[in-house]
Amino acid sequence: GDSVTQMEGPVTLSEEAFLTINCTYTATGYPSLFWYVQYPGEGLQLLLKATKADDKGSNKGFEATYRKETTSFHLEKGSVQVSDSAVYFCALTAYGNKLVFGAGTILRVKS
């Protein structure tokens, strides 16, 4: 079945460091790919999405590129802030409408 694998956390970075959170997927067909973020005590917020190969999603300084050849959708940000501390979920929808989520990666940013 469809699945998403994310790098295990927690990831701890200093402010202004470069962030990469790896995400790879397995899916039949051509999935749409998403990154969601969950701040402490809150629900999930859509961060960015890409619906076809080579699409780049971007929002709030975060970006991810849909790479069909490596079945990857890695999340990057050039300079993280303390306010970016949260749990990040990579997810996909393939045939059907349900979101299939990765396990989540905790990001901690120190000042």
Add this chain to the structure above:
Amino acid sequence: DSGVTQTPKHLITATGQRVTLRCSPRSGDLSVYWYQQSLDQGLQFLIQYYNGEERAKGNILERFSAQQFPDLHSELNLSSLELGDSALYFCASSVGAGGTYEQYFGPGTRLTVT
């Protein structure tokens, strides 16, 4: 604020009981989804409704049921509750039913079964 509302925010109940979780989608959204988030299982899709009709089913237990009403709000009913049902339950909504539509999540209902 996503525009999706869920009530109650917290629920504490005993094993064997029955509870109802409520969700109001964003204005204009026809599709409602329910997800369960637990420490051992992560985020799991339970069920989807589109304009009042069940559209997709995931790992939803037989003790759980849901419906979407004519005003498009949805309720998730959990019965014969067990300790393992303790989790965060999220509702999400989207404009359409297909997989390319963005799903917007509510703040969740935290269920604790004692």
